[in-house]
Amino acid sequence: MQKKGLIMFSGGLSGDKMVIYAIRLLVFLLIIPIHESAHGLMAKWLGDDTAKKEGRISLNPFVHLDLAGLVLMLLMGFGWAKPVPVNISNIKHRRAGYALVSAAGPLSNILAAFVGAAIFNTLYYTKTGQMAVLDSISGAMNTEHNILSAVLMLLLMFVNINVTLALFNLIPLPPLDGFNLVRAFLPVAADRWIYAHQRQISTAFILLLLLAANIPEVSEPLIVLIEKVEGLIWSSVEWIIPLVRK
Numbered sequence: 001m002q003k004k005g006l007i008m009f010s011g012g013l014s015g016d017k018m019v020i021y022a023i024r025l026l027v028f029l030l031i032i033p034i035h036e037s038a039h040g041l042m043a044k045w046l047g048d049d050t051a052k053k054e055g056r057i058s059l060n061p062f063v064h065l066d067l068a069g070l071v072l073m074l075l076m077g078f079g080w081a082k083p084v085p086v087n088i089s090n091i092k093h094r095r096a097g098y099a100l101v102s103a104a105g106p107l108s109n110i111l112a113a114f115v116g117a118a119i120f121n122t123l124y125y126t127k128t129g130q131m132a133v134l135d136s137i138s139g140a141m142n143t144e145h146n147i148l149s150a151v152l153m154l155l156l157m158f159v160n161i162n163v164t165l166a167l168f169n170l171i172p173l174p175p176l177d178g179f180n181l182v183r184a185f186l187p188v189a190a191d192r193w194i195y196a197h198q199r200q201i202s203t204a205f206i207l208l209l210l211l212a213a214n215i216p217e218v219s220e221p222l223i224v225l226i227e228k229v230e231g232l233i234w235s236s237v238e239w240i241i242p243l244v245r246k
Contacts, residue, residue: 024157034059039177040056065082106169112158122244125240126245128148
């Protein structure tokens with residue numbers, strides 16, 4: 001029943017593409033500092049303060065933005081930011097430590113998605129929240145409800161984009177976190193080969209994205225995985241519903 005309500009709500013508010021792009025941009029600007037600062041903080045905890053010295057442990061989104069990743073985020077709902085500088089020679093337990101630094105960003109997205117889902121349920125399952133959704137679908141004018149429905153929509157997209165970015169960034173291709181996560185455990189010879197051919201691998205990755213944008217079958221496995229992880233997150237915060245309905 002909850003999932004049906006979410007689908008109705010999302011469909012009722014997604015008519016204007018410019019609104020969708022604006023909310024995607026806002027959510028991206030909220031998420032990216034969390035993701036990139038998580039990398040920097042993990043590196044700092046493990047002995048490397050390069051990111052801190054370069055101002056990359058910051059909630060200012062503009063120090064992290066990558067133009068290509070931002071454009072892709074607006075058009076397709078996923079993207080990337082500028083890589084956080086890490087000096088692996090300063091990190092304790094180099095390979096395991098570098099893997100932790102790489103995983104910190106996607107993990108921060110998953111944790112943020114849990115928080116966003118919990119806040120959504122807290123607002124949505126109150127009487128006021130339900131009325132705001134009904135008003136947004138029917139087109140009724142009510143300033144208070146319009147603001148609340150906009151917040152609910154933002155939270156929906158906040159959860160979706162966090163999960164999407166987490167899983168997308170775990171794809172083991174440069175410039176994504178999954179590449180560095182796998183690279184941390186590769187034999188030295190394989191790591192050197194990948195480093196030497198990074199430009200070709202990145203080009204292949206861009207071509208894969210173009211295929212995914214035009215051939216649904218290419219992106220279908222990722223979409224299915226995103227839906228399953230999102231479903232688990234929403235299920236994990238269902239305990240809030242009877243509390244706010246009282």
